[in-house]
Amino acid sequence: MLEYTLRRILIALPAIFGVIVVVFAMVRLAPGDPAVLLAGEFADQATIERIRERFGLDRSMPEQFAAFVSNLAQGDLGRSTRTNRLVTEDLAQFFPNTLELAFGAIIVALVIGIPAGVLSAVKRNTWVDALVTFIALLGVSMPVFWFGLLAILFFSVDLGWFPVAGRGTFSHVVLPAITLGVSSTAIIARMTRSSMLEVLDQDYVRTARAKGVLGRTTIIKHALRNALVPVVTIGGLEFGRLMAGAVLTETVFTWPGVGRLLVDSILARDYPVVQGAVLLIAVSFIVVNLLVDLIYGLIDPRIRYD
Amino acid sequence: MKRLARLLASLVVLAAMTAWAAAQTVVIAQGTDAVTLDPHDVTDSPTATVVSHMYETLFELQPNGDIVPHLATGYEVSADGTVWTIDLRDDVMFHNGVPMTAEIVKGSFDRFLDPDNAFTFRFLLDRITDVAVTGEHQIQFTLSTPFAPLLAHLTHNTTAVVLPSYVAEQGEAFGEEAIGTGPFEFGSWDRGTRIDLETNDFYWGDVPQIDGVAFLAVPENTTRMALVESGEAHVAVRVPPQDIARLNAADGITVENVSSLRTIYMYFNHTLEPFTDVRVRQAFNHAVNNEEIAEFVLGGAVRPSDAAIAPGIFGYTPVGGYEYDPERARELLAEAGFPDGLETTLYSPTGRYLQDIQITEAIQSQLAEVGIDATIETLEWSAYLDLTRQPAGENEVPVALLGWGTVTGDADYGLYALFHTSQHVPDGSNRAFYSNPEVDALLDEARVNTNPDEREALYAEALEIINADAPWLFLHSETQLVAVNDAVNGLVIHPTERVLAWNVTVD
């Protein structure tokens, strides 16, 4: 298992390096110049030149890349051109917020999605199944920012049940987590349904059912346990997707997460922060995938890593 | 025994009072988080607002336009106008207890002026060639040339006094916390969310009567307004015009409307046809009804322009602007050789200025009435700035919307960088490539002349010529719409687009 983990990490390294190279080049190819932006509407050419010098933007691309990589090797992602803060500090402050949000969303998704999927599978091809499927598909079809705005208007402004924005207490996280979790809920419900159906179709379950040996509840329990394996996989993948996909939710709810940090930094042409955030997201995505595979093995002992 | 009881009782009262006072934190919701707490490095209003509560300048621009000594007590200018001697207060203390001396003030200005630091607003003071300590509480600036607007520039929030020993100690992390001389001290900063400041009980001036100020960063307009409606914030800046009526109707909230020193305009690129022809530029000005835009797009909250700078700025004179007259616009176009109208592109930012894209769309439809077929091009801000400051010959932006805040309150800052020939982009900010030798001469003269009356006359003449040349489509001067809870008294909404809670009380 250790060897497997190491091999997976080794395979992931070129991908991560590729992400770095691509992002490094892309932010610099984009129109717009961080020095011009920092200097603002007011600046003269001399000030802009000095700002360029201050952040090393006057050097050639290969030189900048070499400097970036050698700093990275020492765990230094540089300083934000906008706030002059260490990028690592910024990420350390924003990343847990995103994790908190993604975690909340995945809980929402599992708590609602799994029972909905089970219901749908058990009542297969009835109106209940169709209704659950329809609601699930409606969930994935909803633009998150629209859902979020309506939720704020209704639950926070009209009813006053939850705070409008910000983070800190439990009640702050409720609406953003639900908003972010809607589409994952739908995906998990669909996944649970199809993997339940597969288990229910297996011969031994059919036989047990036909003979009436086991009660209905027992069958569902049994089937669910087996059906959960692929659900865990999807749940893990969703978690990775949520961490990155939280951009829109974070914008609507003024949630200080990595997604919003990334978008703001792209707009501000804050190269070091963009690079750092992208690196973090790519790495965490890969780590989550790896963890999912390892957990998969723990749940289902038939899978071996060799 | 009795005395002990009394002591205990007073302690209880004291504790209760403290607890009560602890609730008195004024919460101000802004559109963005502060970028840095380094006052010399500030370039945006939300950051300036936060920093202005902790750091102070030598002189202060009051909301009515008067300039009064602040950390200074007075000043004297030599006969040739190149040596300024400034006396400093002797009772000022930094938040860490260090008293302010001339040595410290010199260190602060040296830092601001050091070209290696590349501070954006360094140009405000770049005529200063030397800062000397001439007494324990007196410094002297030596200038390369006489420079009339110097006093106004010394009120700008980026020229605030910092503590050089603290700067050295903090190094690169200087902008993350703050030690200044102001009425509030740095408390904590939750990035992207909230900054807390506490009252400085040893402040040299009037100690604030509240316990602290908190600044929230809330980019979504709807959310920011909801915060003040729900009482989670006392103050919310940048009220969208369409919400004015609704918020005023709500219990306990008033939308303050304070004029700003920012002018909104569209410039014409004088290197591109057909904008080389003054008749075309005038035609645009006659075709656009900026009063209708002010009333319906901006809820009547702005002031249609009658000069290139806003009232409240030293040197402002109303010179008329242009009447809405579509007939005249068509005539002018025909005279200029466009009887069937013309096609052009309007560049516009989105979300940078109050209702910017809405204004551009309204202009587009008004231009269509006189036969000008304009398409709209929007870019995100960084690309926008970059594209509009390309040098002549490469610059292909014909017409673009921009705003200019004359934050020093002096016409020099508002006119020189925008209309002087030497300031064509990329060297300066004259994006229109406007050039008129008469205007150049007037602006140059007003820079070095130290007689206020004569300066005023020079600027009036320059504004007159600029108006006739129509290098811009004159639009309006902005106002700051700030929603304030009625329990808050004494809040200052400064024309330089800062909200100041220095003297606030809460009922």
Place this chain on the structure above:
Amino acid sequence: MTNAATETTKKAPQRRRPRWLKRLLRNPLAVLGFLIIGFFLVVVAAAPFLSPYPPADQSLRTTYLPPGTGVSWGGPEGQFGLWVSPATRSPIGGVKVDESEAYPVKFFVRGEPYEWAGGLIKSDLRLFGVDGPVRYHLLGTDEQGRDVLSRLIHGAWISLFIGLISVGIGVGIGVPVGAISGFLGGATDMVVQRLVDIMLAFPGILLAIVLVATFGTGLGNVMIAVGIASIPVYARLVRGSVLSVKNREYVEAARAMGKRGMPTLFRHVIPNSLAPIIVQSSLQMAIAILFAAGLGFLGLGARPPQPEWGLMLARGREYLAVAPHVATFPGLAIVLVVLGFNLVGDALRDALDPRG
């Protein structure tokens, strides 16, 4: 495998429609999905005829009027039908309806002239409209006084194009790349799969955001960015089905008969991977429309004054408190269309799944 084969032979004589199509049409959700998409296509095709007014027509005197302002049942003298009175907004915020005037709503009305289908159709005939010098706004107006319904109808093609072009890019690049990668195997496969890894390590919407920020905002770039973001999904999908089909007898046989690699690939392997591509494409249409709306919301998508739904929603959210309809209707339109593609995609997957 054997089971399925015998079943097919048994049913072959009386078969009219393929089994999967039957199964699809029995699914009410699939039918609903097809109806939604069909409606959407009709709206796209007949936009100027269906929309009451040109989408860019604005009037600062009629900003954000609520849906149906000035519309009432019955004429001034008790006539039958819908009648419309002029409505204006005063600068202070109130809406004023002048009830002394009223004009009837008619089925067909001569309105603003329009050209359509590249100038082939020139007309001024519009479905529903007011016969008189007043405008009616079934879904209200936006902040520039533009008719929301007209903008929604004229924005429909944008969503359709975003979907089609980005799916086209995804299929056009992803499918050959995945097929070649799977078919050739070895070093090529290794390199391609690592490239796909890079893209997959960078989840969809973020990739699109970075791409749009790099190449600039605007509809064209949004389509390209969303398309590029979908390439790895197709590449993986096709590679997988190529690997599973590759070693089947007929491909082997074709090889043995001396046919060269690539033609064999295209003749046999691609048609066999078609089912999952179709399913994926239907779902991808939905994803593309959502992504584009999200980019529009962040200010990185279509540019104003284009009536792109995500952009309309983004602009409308500024008016949520005073005029919720400006953001609500574009949101509903997005949900409806995306739901249509999701319903069809989901049903197709069920129908094409041999296990189902």
